[in-house]
Amino acid sequence: MxxxxxxxxxxxxxxxxxxxxxxxxxxxxxxxxxxxxxxxxxxxxxxxxxxxxxxxxxxxxxxxxxxxxxxxxxxxxxxxxxxxxxxxxxxxxxxxxxxxxxxxxxxxxxxxxxxxxxxxxxxxxxxxxxxxxxxxxxxxxxxxxxxxxxxxxxxxxxxxxxxxxxxxxxxxxxxxxxxxxxxxxxxxxxxxxxxxxxxxxxxxxxxxxxxxxxxxxxxxxxxxxxxxxxxxxxxxxxxxxxxxxxxxxxxxxxxxxHKEASTYEAMGPLAVISNFAGDDWQRGEEAINLLPRIRQPFRVIARSRAAGASFDGLQAIYYLDPEAPSAALREKLIAFAKDGGILFVPSKWPNPEGPPAKAEPYLLFNVHTLGKGRLAVCKEEQPDVYDSVADIQNIISHRNDQLRLYNAPSMNFFYQTSAQGGKGVIQLLNYSRRPASDGPLFYVKQPHRLARLVSPELASPTELHWDPQEAGGSELSLPKISVYGAVELEN
Amino acid sequence: MKDELTRREMLLGAGALLTLPAFPAWGRAAVTAPTARVSVGRCMSYGPEVVPTLATMFDQLGGLDRLVRGKTVAVKINMIGVRSQRLGTAPMEETFWTNPVVIGGVVHLLGKAGACRIRVVEGPWSSAETLEEVMYSMNWKPQDILSAADNVEFENTNYLGRGKTYSRLMVPGGGLIYPGYDLNHSYADCDVFVSLAKLKEHAATGVTLSMKNVYGSTPITIYGEGAGVDEPSIRPHGGRGGVFHFARRMPSKSAPQQIDMSLPKDAGYRIPRIVAELCSARPVHLAIIDGVKSATGAETNYGGRPQAAINPGVLIAGTNCVATDAVAMAVMGYDPMVVRGTAPFASSDSMLQLGESLGIGMREMSRNEVVGVPVSQVVFSYSAVRDKILAAAAKKA
The missing domain is CATH 3.20.20.70 (Aldolase class I)
Incomplete structure (x- = not known):
């Protein structure tokens, strides 16, 4: 065979x-x-x-x-x-x-x-x-x-x-x-x-x-x-x-x-770009390891494909490698920032564009104004990876979070959508293998027509109830999950 | 633990505060502690009734104008605990955190009373994020608070923030654990200090009200588990447990150090004293307690404890934090005069008693004036809720 x-x-x-x-x-x-x-x-x-x-x-x-x-x-x-x-x-x-x-x-x-x-x-x-x-x-x-x-x-x-x-x-x-x-x-x-x-x-x-x-x-x-x-x-x-x-x-x-979900693409307002090789491996892998723990949804883009990749829907890009990008990629990244995005780059970024902007002094990044957006240049050559991703999240802001997860300290989640965007799935993994005292709860900024939980722990899919929030968005309260569940969303 | 108590602590525990000839400073403080007026208001929801209820209460206290007109006011709110851990589906502002409607209402009334600048301050758990960011992450609208009055600003006081240096506030009389504290500039750069707390219990100290709320004013760059050894760290990391609760490590050496290294390392001993010291070093001019909705059992969701979201439907305010907390305890169904060994101070000393001994205020109900709704009409027994949960669990088991 x-x-x-x-x-x-x-x-x-x-x-x-x-x-x-x-x-x-x-x-x-x-x-x-x-x-x-x-x-x-x-x-x-x-x-x-x-x-x-x-x-x-x-x-x-x-x-x-x-x-x-x-x-x-x-x-x-x-x-x-x-x-x-x-x-x-x-x-x-x-x-x-x-x-x-x-x-x-x-x-x-x-x-x-x-x-x-x-x-x-x-x-x-x-x-x-x-x-x-x-x-x-x-x-x-x-x-x-x-x-x-x-x-x-x-x-x-x-x-x-x-x-x-x-x-x-x-x-x-x-x-x-x-x-x-x-x-x-x-x-x-x-x-x-x-x-x-x-x-x-x-x-x-x-x-x-x-x-x-x-x-x-x-x-x-x-x-x-x-x-x-x-x-x-x-x-x-x-x-x-x-x-x-x-x-x-x-x-x-x-x-x-449920293999259809494996064809979906991970979504998030942040993209991490690296070649994930050699000396850059550890930093890149650790950043991607930590982002789910600070509840920051993201996408990963291979540096070799970044020049041809779509940046649609992104608020920020973290260009992680100390090695400068190709001229074409740099041009594309700068254009992204000028158009309103935030571009995070390492300290070795040559000749940072744009005038300095006001930022909290503790931040690991010097922020520059760049068109409608910002360029954030790391202050340190070997920054602490956790501090880096935490500050990236601080600068991006929670203001436009599409998803927030509560009551799930031992869980990781990530969100994927179908190519046409009509369907989405939130994958939810519980690494403690024990349900928390309270069931997990998602805040979803854009309510969908349908939300249901599928899990091998459930006899059948469970339709979830949208609880609209006064400040906007809705919440989905999930039953307790021991190991794995997925929230399927449909428009 | 009892073996570690000094003679002074034993005497205090026995309620012999006023007969302490061997400790004249404490005795004097207790005798001279001021009495105060405390207002109680009935408020069942976070709807439109919040602002008029607060306005009435402030009027009953003599009006905000005389306190804040032309002044810079710092309002310490309560957003403690890991923010992603709710109690069931109830949002944090309906259980453990000061509700944004109450914060906005207080800010609005402070502005209306003539405060020239209002700075809302807090040190959210292990975070350098701006308060706006923390609020966004909780689905709040920080603009509602920022626009509730003129010149409103936020500051995360877990670190240096917008200050150039930390401000040293010394404890009158020398202190019990520390002689003084290095705090974010906001706690010194204010004419009026407001503690805007939640009506809740605390796992280690029994209750956490307007006095205990001040505990969170300490910067974790100095008093956190990740604080710098010699100097404050740049970034805040960790909680305060390692330094304050259990003395596993000392604050950054740049800050005032512990008076006596042999002091007990028990949270029930240390936290109430640190709270009392802080309230003495940084006096609270206006104590406000949000008891509209809250939670029983602890200050945050620990999981597995007998906790429940509750609706006591009450707001409490006073110009003295000890007196206000005493009334709050009575509203919660507790006797504010109890000492260690009796609920809610099962395993901790009474921070109210310690505050009284430092001359901050009186906890005896009859020594203070309660105005507004009589306490008897708003008593909401926290222990009864807990007993009910435990009984239900026992029945289920």
Whole structure:
């Protein structure tokens, strides 16, 4: 079966290479090795029946003696899987003999291999780039990219729960990386890999549901990875494990049913422009990580595409890279500001245009008047990223907020609209996996004809009531959400 | 905690304030604390009745003209707590924050009475945003307040703001925790200081009324968790808990430091004293408490506490903050004379008692004159609401 951007991948750890890779790791036991052996059994594919999973990622070559045995041992599994319409992706890692591994992959009928770095030109099989986000070859020929350094989403347990400077608790989310991926590689399928955290107690089903929802809400796919205990219990057909698996599959199915939203574009009054590469990666990624925490909706625009991108509907643009833009892009950015927008630029912006304007002294930006708009030049070469985005929000002002979220400290949200603008969806993720004491509440400046909440936690979509506000706009009160919900808006 | 109390605190707790020969300064202050007039008005909603009700109340206090004509007035409002965390669907201005209609009404009447400049001030939680921005983020219309009188302006007093330096205000008599405070210039650059508070409870100090409202005047660039060590930070970060509530760290060294480093690190000890000190260092000329709508249980939504949005339907105003808060406590169904160990001061000292000891005002109802609607007609028992919530929860469980 051919791999596509619609494929739903799952990590399928099984076989001698998997055992060889893991046997020297802490906590690896004979029981775990047995499960890895068991998952070679084609009968184990039965758990995939009726689920959206249609692609399995298997260890293929790692430069170990077990490589050949692995490829041989996987043969029955691959054959049975292919008959069932499942595609297989071989993971080539470490010091593997790549030409030999590629040849074996072609012979075994794998749909693709995934490996770090640049794909060999003569691979003869689709090669999925499999890299850390900061090193990803966004322009690679493959229709699918796999980000190898995703994080398990949630509220981090090993830091102060009091939260960060954003007033709200820190959350671990893959959202920033996936927003960047979508801007840098539009139209490509994006996979993201992360394994369950090692912990003494079993992970709950809602932890897995969030692991599915966090990437899926951004239009990406988690390479589903189950913990050892859950895999063992699934092999033994224990009911709690089967129930958890059913919920994981249910969350995946939900996003498949609502895949139209993945074609929508994120909206917001602010656009962040960067090349998101090299030294600029960390600053850009952190800015995009923090903007949702200060409740600032935004879009991401790849610098390479910015000159041709539409700035319609934007109030402000944050040009993030210290490197000056091309002459054409600079001209376009300045024109945007002169037309009434606010352009935020780094301290190295050469020869800032316009006379200085009055601004609060604490602000990290020197503000200049530029036509009908403003140019805001950062005062510091390496500013604190949180202070930067907070000041950007201060200067933009809340006056024209289209959306405001209340009662949801552990939630992130973002707003997307269809190409024609008639439909919109507010994606809402709860990283605490516990509903807050009060249900979330949205202020929406422009009321729509219809608002309904869809969520795998609800038996059916719930129509939401518009509560008009005296000062303008309306509020939507939502029922409590544990993991994920989406407010669909229609005009 | 009781082990940490000094003899003086124990005596105070026992209500032996007036028999403290060993502590003459406190004793003298208590005896000389002024009595005052407090007006109570019935006001069930934030509709058109707010302004006439306030106008009547101010008249009952002797009129605003004599207090503010030709003067610069600073109005400290209350917008404390994480703004995105409501109590249910009720907006902050109907639970924990001073309502913008009341703010606008007070500003309008101050202007009408001849105030030449009115500066609305507050230090919103951990933010350097302008007050307009905070109001916009809450779906308020700041223009309604700015246009309620001539020469109205806002200032976020969490940091230096528009001042060139911080203003040092010393506590008469030397203070209990700190000898003085460095505040935003707005608290010194005013002839009249108004505390426009909310009628609400407080998780640590029992109640938070016109006295406690002044606590939020302290800049978090000096007294916040992210304050500079030697000098004030440029930007405000964090809340005041680390410095004020629990003494986990000290204020910036540029500011007056704690008198005695061995003082208890208990919020119930520290906050009431800091409040009393602040009200002594920065006297409140007019205390106004918005009890039209409010919330029980705490000063903000903590989640999981027995809290409810309520409609006491009352406004309270007075020219003395201790007396006004005493009347407010009576309206809430509490005895203003109670001390630590009795609700609402279950685990804190009474800031009213401490204010009285510093000579700010009297909390005993019979020592002050209550005008307007009798307190008995507007009592709204906060503890009864809480009991009802707890009973309902118990029944559900």
């Amino acid at each position: 051919a791999l596509s951007t619609e494929s739903n991948p799952m990590r399928w750890p099984a076989g001698p290479l998997e055992i060889a890779l893991r046997e020297k790791t802490k906590g690896f036991t004979a029981e775990k090795a047995e499960v890895l052996r068991n998952w070679l059994d084609p009968a184990t594919l039965g758990i995939l029946q009726g689920t959206p999973v249609n692609c399995l990622a298997v260890s293929w070559a790692s430069g170990l003696a077990a490589d050949a045995d692995q490829q041989k041992a996987l043969k029955p599994l691959i054959e049975r899987g292919r008959q069932a319409g499942i595609s297989f992706v071989g993971l080539i890692e470490g010091e593997a003999n790549k030409p030999a591994a590629l040849a074996a992959a072609r012979a075994a009928g794998l749909s693709a291999v995934a490996m770090e770095g640049k794909a060999p030109a003569d691979a003869g099989i689709p090669v999925i780039p499999r890299d850390a986000a900061a090193q990803m070859s966004w322009g690679a020929a493959s229709r699918v990219l796999s980000i190898s350094d995703g994080i398990w989403p949630g509220i981090p347990q090993d830091v102060n729960q009091a939260g960060g400077p954003t007033n709200l608790p820190w959350v671990d989310s893959n959202g920033a990386v996936l927003r960047i991926a979508r801007a840098m590689a539009p139209g490509k399928g994006v996979w993201i890999e992360f394994d369950p955290p090692q912990q003494a107690t079993a992970l709950t089903a809602d932890a897995y549901m969030l692991a599915v929802a966090d990437p899926a809400s951004y239009g990406a796919r988690w390479v589903v990875s189950l913990d050892d205990g859950l895999r063992a219990d699934l092999t033994a057909k224990k009911q709690p494990a089967l129930d958890t698996w059913k919920k994981i599959a249910g969350m995946m199915a939900f996003f498949q049913e």
